[in-house]
Amino acid sequence: MGNKLASSAANLLDDETAISSFSLALRASGRKDRTEGTYLKALAYLRRFLIAKGMPPVAAVSAEHLREYFNSMYGRGLQNSTVSIHYRALQQFYKWLVKEGEREDNPLTRIPPPRVEEKIQAHYGDEEIQRLLKKLPPANRDPRILRNRAIVLTFYDTGLRASELCDLRRDSSNLRELTLRVKGKGGKEREVAISPITAQAIDRYLRHRDDLAPWLFLARGGQPLTHNGLRMFLERLFESVGLEFRGVHAFRRGFAIAFLENGGDPEDLRTLAGWESAQMLRRYTKATETQRARRAHRKFSPVDRLGLG
Numbered sequence: 001m002g003n004k005l006a007s008s009a010a011n012l013l014d015d016e017t018a019i020s021s022f023s024l025a026l027r028a029s030g031r032k033d034r035t036e037g038t039y040l041k042a043l044a045y046l047r048r049f050l051i052a053k054g055m056p057p058v059a060a061v062s063a064e065h066l067r068e069y070f071n072s073m074y075g076r077g078l079q080n081s082t083v084s085i086h087y088r089a090l091q092q093f094y095k096w097l098v099k100e101g102e103r104e105d106n107p108l109t110r111i112p113p114p115r116v117e118e119k120i121q122a123h124y125g126d127e128e129i130q131r132l133l134k135k136l137p138p139a140n141r142d143p144r145i146l147r148n149r150a151i152v153l154t155f156y157d158t159g160l161r162a163s164e165l166c167d168l169r170r171d172s173s174n175l176r177e178l179t180l181r182v183k184g185k186g187g188k189e190r191e192v193a194i195s196p197i198t199a200q201a202i203d204r205y206l207r208h209r210d211d212l213a214p215w216l217f218l219a220r221g222g223q224p225l226t227h228n229g230l231r232m233f234l235e236r237l238f239e240s241v242g243l244e245f246r247g248v249h250a251f252r253r254g255f256a257i258a259f260l261e262n263g264g265d266p267e268d269l270r271t272l273a274g275w276e277s278a279q280m281l282r283r284y285t286k287a288t289e290t291q292r293a294r295r296a297h298r299k300f301s302p303v304d305r306l307g308l309g
Contacts, residue, residue: 013059013102015047021100022093030187032163042089059097063110066090070111080114087113122246123253129156131241138204146205147217148237151230153198154180155248159255159273160192161185162248166225168216170206175199184274192272253284260288263295 019040026036047058049069055061073083090108097103129152136149154165164182172181178199179191194202202216215224231248238245252273259269270281298304 013057013097015057015059018057018059018097018102019043019047022096025096025100030185032185034163035185038085039089039092042086043093045086046090058093059102061107063107066107066111070114080116084114084116087111121250121253123250123257124156124246125254126258128243129254131243132237135237135241138201141208143205143208146201146208148233150198150201150205151217152237152251153201154194155251156255156258157194157198158182158192159252159259161252162227162230164274165217166227166230169214170216171214173202173216175203182274188274190271190274256284257288260284261291263292 022043023036023040026039031039043058046069049072050056050058050061050065053068055065070083070087073086087108091106091113094103094106094108098106132152133149136145136152138146138149140146151165154160158180160180160182161184164184167183168180173179174181178194178196180194182190182192184190206216209218211218211222213222213224217225219225219229227248234248235245256269256273259272260266266281266285269284270278273280275281
């Protein structure tokens with residue numbers, strides 16, 4: 001195993017200082033608490049491994065040290081997808097060290113990322129959404145029912161992340177123009193479109209509220225809806241109609257799949273979903289390419305165009 005270190009500056013940066021400063025940088029960049037937690041957990045696992053092996057501090061390791069660390073993860077039977085999460089988190093850490101001048105190089109540039117099979121995880125489809133909406137009739141004047149209906153429709157119509165939906169404010173919505181202004185990852189704003197049906201559901205909910213709270217969707221007591229509160233109400237809703245709850249993010253996956261299957265343009269989807277990288281877009285386009293090819297064949301079949309029928 002090689003023992004090449006990055007630079008004398010990195011050698012002087014102890015674990016506690018490096019990790020604490022990186023955490024502060026993540027907060028300053030607007031990263032969500034969950035993202036910060038994922039990154040710091042990956043660093044904690046790496047640090048534990050390095051200490052046990054008598055290796056250098058996290059800021060001073062070489063590519064050889066990191067290869068041994070990743071090999072140990074594979075040796076414990078961890079899946080490529082799990083190793084990939086750690087790889088991406090550490091990649092951000094070493095990019096930050098280089099940017100801050102604490103290292104001259106990023107050791108992960110010499111290590112290819114784990115190969116992860118591109119498959120779509122659990123998602124909801126039209127039939128499941130329809131069953132949920134039957135439980136939430138629009139004629140009901142209960143603000144809680146109207147809120148829940150508006151949330152389900154908003155999720156399936158826009159593919160918003162849970163944090164994005166919880167952060168929506170009243171002035172984020174332009175129901176006449178059928179748009180929502182969304183604050184996404186890193187505090188970056190984007191505008192997403194909604195259908196007239198979704199806009200009507202939001203309007204009904206707002207008309208039956210008797211408060212002036214700035215948040216678009218409220219929890220009990222007029223407080224903003226939290227990620228945990230959102231998940232709990234959805235779990236109860238799914239259970240009440242006999243459906244398996246597969247997580248809030250399954251709405252986002254369902255939106256992406258339905259958008260593409262209905263003929264939506266992949267680049268439009270990337271804009272609406274707020275994906276800067278094309279990696280996630282490729283995953284969804286690959287998962288739906290067979291269905292789209294079949295539809296295209298029905299439309300452009302060479303034999304059909306012979307007029308033999």
